[in-house]
Amino acid sequence: MSRCPSPSHATVDLSAIVHNLGLVRERAGHRDVLFAVKADAYGHGAVAVAREVQATGAADWLAVATVAEGQELVEAGVTLPILKLSPADPWDLDAAVTAGLRLTVLDGPTVDQAEDAAARCGGHARVHIGVDSGMGRIGLPPEQLGEVVAAVDRSAHLELEGVFTHLPISDVPAGREFTIAQIDRFLGAVADVQADRGPIPQVHMANSGAILGHELSGTTMVRAGIVGYGYDPDPAGPNSQQLDLRPALSWTSHISFLKTVEAGTTIGYGRTWTASRRSLIATVPVGYADGYPRLLSNRGQVLIRGHRHPVAGRVCMDQIMVDLGPAPDDGACEFSVDDEVVLIGSQGDQTITADDLAESTGTISYEITCDISKRVDRRWAGSSL
Structure with missing residues (x-):
């Protein structure tokens, strides 16, 4: 039996996403671009978005929040590297390793869990170490980075591919001093480690706010989120009127x-x-x-x-x-x-816009698009495929 269409539908212009990521590339310079497609690509449809991004070269990496989100992309034929942005639960690690997801580790126990899973799965896993430079969510203190890097380097089945932090107020002009201190603390810890063991391939910290408004020196990758979907994380900020962002x-x-x-x-x-x-x-x-x-x-x-x-x-x-x-x-x-x-x-x-709805409800554009439910049909336009 064919399913009747929903009484409302969301249309996603994939060419707008490619355009927005082109603006990110201009700001990123020689750095890789990672695009967050977690939460079903912020409500835009993760598989369709990831396929388009891959086909057009709009991004070099993808990021997800759960192992299941990563598996969905792999099963759909997406071959770009996919980073899970937080540690996988122990019971999901084998599936994550088998799918080839890049794992986040934070300390000795999460390194050991990733090592055991990689050994069980008969291969190796690439890992990124999360550093808490001021977000207070996940990550190790910057001064402990060296010992966790050493633990990964000693592991038989793990490869250190990256180190990252997250910036909680990079989109807030009044928080610029805090963000700069955060960046200095993070990059200082990374520099100390790299002086001892050599370069780490991917060093990343810049979310949408930092891509638009902060210095990117010392990093090799940026992480685009809401900006790729056409919204400035600070819609009232100084960058909004200067960018040709296109809500998708x-x-x-x-x-x-x-x-x-x-x-x-x-x-x-x-x-x-x-x-x-x-x-x-x-x-x-x-x-x-x-x-x-x-x-x-x-x-x-x-x-x-x-x-x-x-x-x-x-x-x-x-x-x-x-x-x-x-x-x-x-x-x-x-x-x-x-x-x-x-x-x-x-x-x-x-x-x-989603910003208009967000302003009327005291929230942010992210929540508006993420909350459009599965009951609303998604349609995709502007595809290069």
């Missing part, structure tokens, strides 16, 4: 029902919206189960026939209601069931 994802639905309500009529759960005049209300079959945030109740906007219209009432699990304005007295109506409704994207000369 648009999200559309349609009007499923039209009704006229009289002044004083309430709409939706909790009766939080009341018509101030005789009004035309559209129902749209998308809700918080699709990833349209409930926090957009009575504050979100959508595009219909080239104009912005406000969400009326609470966002439901599966539907929203939209105020189309005063109902015409003569019964004539410019709107129709099946009219396109743009949730993210452009219509006419109007545009709504």
Whole structure:
């Protein structure tokens, strides 16, 4: 039995991702570009995105958060090196090694676990050592880097391929002093180790914020995340207006029902919206189960026939209601069931971005695109394949 299409769909312009990564390459110079495709490529579809990036040479590496994410890419024929950005759980290590994923290690126990898994799988594993220079999430203190490097170098089945850190406020202009201190601390530890044992192939720290706003000297690779999908991690920052970033994802639905309500009529759960005049209300079959945030109740906007219209009432699990304005007295109506409704994207000369939804809900563009659920069909355009 064929599956019916979703009442809303997200279209991903793969050529926009390639374009954005081209801007990253310009800033990276001679350095490799790693592209984060974790969380289903931030909601854009990891397999389709990874295949396009590989086919176009837009990135040299990929990164995932879980072993299963890496396995999915390998099984789909992706051959770019894939780094798992945190240590694999012990019970997943054999699968990670078998899939050829690059492993993250942090200390003696994680080195030993990776070594044992590589030995069991009859081969070797390439590893990257995570350093905590100020993020406070994972990683070893910089002063302990030398001893963990030595442990990897002693291992019979491990190869040290990289060392990295993460910068928590590289996208915040006011945090520039902290980030510079972080970078100096990290690169100082790396320099001490390399003076003793020779170069480490991949030294990386620059996430999207650092790629756009910090010095990259001393590194051999950058890690692009949200910037590859067309968004500046600091949309109000000084770089935003200077970059030709192209948001890759648009999200559309349609009007499923039209009704006229009289002044004083309430709409939706909790009766939080009341018509101030005789009004035309559209129902749209998308809700918080699709990833349209409930926090957009009575504050979100959508595009219909080239104009912005406000969400009326609470966002439901599966539907929203939209105020189309005063109902015409003569019964004539410019709107129709099946009219396109743009949730993210452009219509006419109007545009709504993930940044707009994020600003209205007190979050970030990353969360908006990641939260678009599997119930929403993905379609891909602009592919070179």
